[in-house]
């Protein structure tokens with residue numbers, strides 16, 4: 001019988017080959033909902049450790065205890081979905097996109113040789129707001145902070161010698177930023193239509 005390490009290695013190889021049907025299905029589902037920028041796609045290709053990209057660069061935006069990590073966004077939006085019915089649909093739609101972001105970053109960190117289990121997380125920096133308007137404004141703030149963090153990572157990758165790994169990372173970051181910009185657009189539209 002394969003031990004746990006062998007099993008997780010097998011799983012990672014399967015996932016790479018597209019054998020994770022739920023991963024493919026949820027990517028398709030999220031792409032077909034109007035909560036992400038489906039004109040920009042997730043990258044295909046191989047990522048390797050030791051190609052210049054440090055997996056730790058992605059730790060803060062993966063599940064850092066801060067106001068902008070993907071895990072922070074999921075908890076913020078899912079909680080706001082429960083708190084306010086009239087923004088519930090938008091918050092849940094966006095939260096599902098953030099879950100794909102967390103998943104794709106987790107895969108990337110592992111493939112770059114990093115670790116996704118040694119970071120501790122707690123909800124200190126999650127802001128829920130006191131009204132729907134407040135909640136949506138906090139969403140804009142969180143999205144913009146996430147984009148700024150992705151831009152900082154791009155600034156670290158761009159000067160590296162170009163290879164398949166750097167290309168994959170930059171394409172993934174472009175996709176994540178496109179989705180976050182779409183979220184800013186959704187939130188700002190909601191404010192325009194609902195706050196007089």
Ligand SMILES: [Fe+2]
Pocket residue numbers: 070073097098101146176180
């Ligand atoms: Fe995100």
Ligand SMILES: [Fe+2]
Pocket residue numbers: 073094098143179180183
């Ligand atoms: Fe977002």
